[in-house]
Amino acid sequence: MLWVDKYRPKTLDKALVHEDVAQNLKKLVTEQDCPHLLFYGPPGSGKKTLIMALLRQIFGPAADKVKVENKAWKIDAGTRTIDVELTTLSSTHHVELNPSDAGFQDRYVVQEIIKEMARNRPIDMKGRKGFKVLVLNEVDKLSKEAQHSLRRTMEKYSASCRLILCSNSSSKVTDAVRSRCLNVRINAPTEEQIAKVLEFIAKKEGLQVPPGFYDRVAAKSNRSLRRAILLFETCRVQQYPFTNNQVIPPMDWEEYISEIASDIMSEQSPKRLFQVRGKLYELLSNCIPPEIVLKRLLSDLLRKLDAELKHEVCHWAAYYEHRMVLGQKAIFHLEAFVAKFMSIYKAFLLATFG
Amino acid sequence: MAPVLQSSQPWVEKYRPKQVKDVAHQDEVVRVLTNTLETTNCPHMLFYGPPGTGKTTTALAIAHQLFGPELYKSRVLELNASDDRGINVVRTKIKDFAAVAVGSSQRQGGYPCPPYKIIILDEADSMTEDAQNALRRTMETYSKVTRFFFICNYISRIIEPLASRCAKFRFKPLSEEVMNSRILHICKEEGLNLDSEALSTLSFISQGDLRRAITYLQGAARLYGSSISSKDLINVSGVIPQDIVQALFAACKSGDFDLANKEVNNIIAEGYPASQMLSQLFDVIVEANDISDEQKERVCKKLGEADKCLVDGADEYLQLLDVASNTLQALSAEFAAVADQSVVSMFRLQLILSAIAELSFDLLCLRFIAAEMILVGAIGAGGAVGVGGAGANVVAVAGGGVKSSRS
Numbered sequence: 001m002l003w004v005d006k007y008r009p010k011t012l013d014k015a016l017v018h019e020d021v022a023q024n025l026k027k028l029v030t031e032q033d034c035p036h037l038l039f040y041g042p043p044g045s046g047k048k049t050l051i052m053a054l055l056r057q058i059f060g061p062a063a064d065k066v067k068v069e070n071k072a073w074k075i076d077a078g079t080r081t082i083d084v085e086l087t088t089l090s091s092t093h094h095v096e097l098n099p100s101d102a103g104f105q106d107r108y109v110v111q112e113i114i115k116e117m118a119r120n121r122p123i124d125m126k127g128r129k130g131f132k133v134l135v136l137n138e139v140d141k142l143s144k145e146a147q148h149s150l151r152r153t154m155e156k157y158s159a160s161c162r163l164i165l166c167s168n169s170s171s172k173v174t175d176a177v178r179s180r181c182l183n184v185r186i187n188a189p190t191e192e193q194i195a196k197v198l199e200f201i202a203k204k205e206g207l208q209v210p211p212g213f214y215d216r217v218a219a220k221s222n223r224s225l226r227r228a229i230l231l232f233e234t235c236r237v238q239q240y241p242f243t244n245n246q247v248i249p250p251m252d253w254e255e256y257i258s259e260i261a262s263d264i265m266s267e268q269s270p271k272r273l274f275q276v277r278g279k280l281y282e283l284l285s286n287c288i289p290p291e292i293v294l295k296r297l298l299s300d301l302l303r304k305l306d307a308e309l310k311h312e313v314c315h316w317a318a319y320y321e322h323r324m325v326l327g328q329k330a331i332f333h334l335e336a337f338v339a340k341f342m343s344i345y346k347a348f349l350l351a352t353f354g
Numbered sequence: 355m356a357p358v359l360q361s362s363q364p365w366v367e368k369y370r371p372k373q374v375k376d377v378a379h380q381d382e383v384v385r386v387l388t389n390t391l392e393t394t395n396c397p398h399m400l401f402y403g404p405p406g407t408g409k410t411t412t413a414l415a416i417a418h419q420l421f422g423p424e425l426y427k428s429r430v431l432e433l434n435a436s437d438d439r440g441i442n443v444v445r446t447k448i449k450d451f452a453a454v455a456v457g458s459s460q461r462q463g464g465y466p467c468p469p470y471k472i473i474i475l476d477e478a479d480s481m482t483e484d485a486q487n488a489l490r491r492t493m494e495t496y497s498k499v500t501r502f503f504f505i506c507n508y509i510s511r512i513i514e515p516l517a518s519r520c521a522k523f524r525f526k527p528l529s530e531e532v533m534n535s536r537i538l539h540i541c542k543e544e545g546l547n548l549d550s551e552a553l554s555t556l557s558f559i560s561q562g563d564l565r566r567a568i569t570y571l572q573g574a575a576r577l578y579g580s581s582i583s584s585k586d587l588i589n590v591s592g593v594i595p596q597d598i599v600q601a602l603f604a605a606c607k608s609g610d611f612d613l614a615n616k617e618v619n620n621i622i623a624e625g626y627p628a629s630q631m632l633s634q635l636f637d638v639i640v641e642a643n644d645i646s647d648e649q650k651e652r653v654c655k656k657l658g659e660a661d662k663c664l665v666d667g668a669d670e671y672l673q674l675l676d677v678a679s680n681t682l683q684a685l686s687a688e689f690a691a692v693a694d695q696s697v698v699s700m701f702r703l704q705l706i707l708s709a710i711a712e713l714s715f716d717l718l719c720l721r722f723i724a725a726e727m728i729l730v731g732a733i734g735a736g737g738a739v740g741v742g743g744a745g746a747n748v749v750a751v752a753g754g755g756v757k758s759s760r761s
Contacts, residue, residue: 171670182576
């Protein structure tokens, strides 16, 4: 079992970061009825962990017994029927799903599954709650129509069904949905907090760790706890006992992008552009999301550039990323950015050195 | 549907005024409608204004007061944006309902029960133009037996023929005193403790939107118990603490790109929504005294563009970084030369901004077009207004207007 899963806090009391949020949530569900919740925060900050712990707090250990199901819905949409298949994770008390997997049909999934859950309303007995919980992941990827149809459904079935929404940024969730939920912001843990968690894991695993090692892993992690723990485990596998000067291996795709960055810094020509295209395709075909490629490339470039060029480069990065969202094929825009950068940089070089 | 538990009922519903005369701060409408209650006659109505000012409440209240609980179901049709409202619905459902004749006036159980039905179209600005067009004739044909109430945020999205058939009422944003008195009333009923600082924070973050204020209050009460501080409210509302906004602004002022980049990284890691950041940064920029109009105009234009990009789903980090770098450039020395004149024309920008708050913004745009004052760039940003959440875009237009009117 990976350490990430092994040391995931099982209850709200055991949370190592966000203790205050955990305590508030606990108070919320023990004292009174739980409202709809919206968790938002950057990846690796512990949203899912808190949600699972919260479910356990509400329903007890039964929430742990989850089964993976491949459900198919036949949805009657006026003139035609639509088949939607989706993987769900469910226990007797909650259902978890990624509605954005359904693509443009997400609206039907959202409406249908909530209705279905509302039909099978559990009986409000002693020690049981009279509602089920629906956990929706990646709400920010949900289409606008799906979010609009959520809002009425949320109110209508609020007696038998609670929603827990989970998203990376709350600005992509429409106001109407946001205002119907209790918003919980989960910030990324600070490096000290990450180091503390790593220390906790090392103690449990009985590892000898040289001083300063935690801080180095934490610094590499980009304030993502998940990533920090994975890195830590990689280091453990790579070389144990730890030494003070052990290199913490960067992710291979990040290295690859750094390579691209130094490529385009060293030569600006159509030929080089062609080579870079191949590398970009390589990244995309390995399922690295294009916006992450662009962001990483930008940050690598910014590190090497002169101050006066930075503004322009980051402007064009924002410009092409926006285009990428509107467009269909990411490679065009990535390449356009690279070409744009080359032309800016070349002009700059010519102006300075003649 | 099972009865909703008392505790889970949103306070917004619980404290919704049941009678027209309880609606706060909208004296004109209340006067006209009270009159309606006596004479039992009313025109078609169009309510418009920012969210949370009581439009839906007023419409529901008058319908309830006219018909009472028994007749309400058969006499009132309520449709909002979450119901399907395409042209087919207008042609079938609305028309069918409108066509049914009702008995002559007779008072039942103390309610006036006038001889017509009411159709409430909530959020009418999200209806398609076709659907609105299909309504025109329906409204006239059945005007004997049916009254339409349109409710919308932006009157500009209602087509002119519909608007001209209605009596229009604008709902003003609530003033701080009215808001505070409602909030304190709720606090008393719910047994909450709210100090004066928290109260002023609440009215600041909700900006005249009473529904939002009440929602925040309930959220805070659920999370933090019965005594609520201003920090709790900020936590629940998703508003970014002022010192973080100031830190970004200071980083932009310092002229150091890497510092600004670090601040942006920090903001994203803390999970603050970028759109919120843009609007708060905008407030800071407009209120700053030490930067010139040209600089403000430049920053505001960028804010407008970034807002549009965010609505399109662009990446938050990149957009925010772009805004920060642009602000940084704008604030650097080359634009600072004209700072001395800024007092007079900044006053003008403020006037325009308050005009936006007062009128709905389309009127303002019209005024600009009439005066041929919009710069080409500003039109570009202004064109994005139609797309969605575009407060900052309006400002970009206004900023452009100020610039051109000076030159």
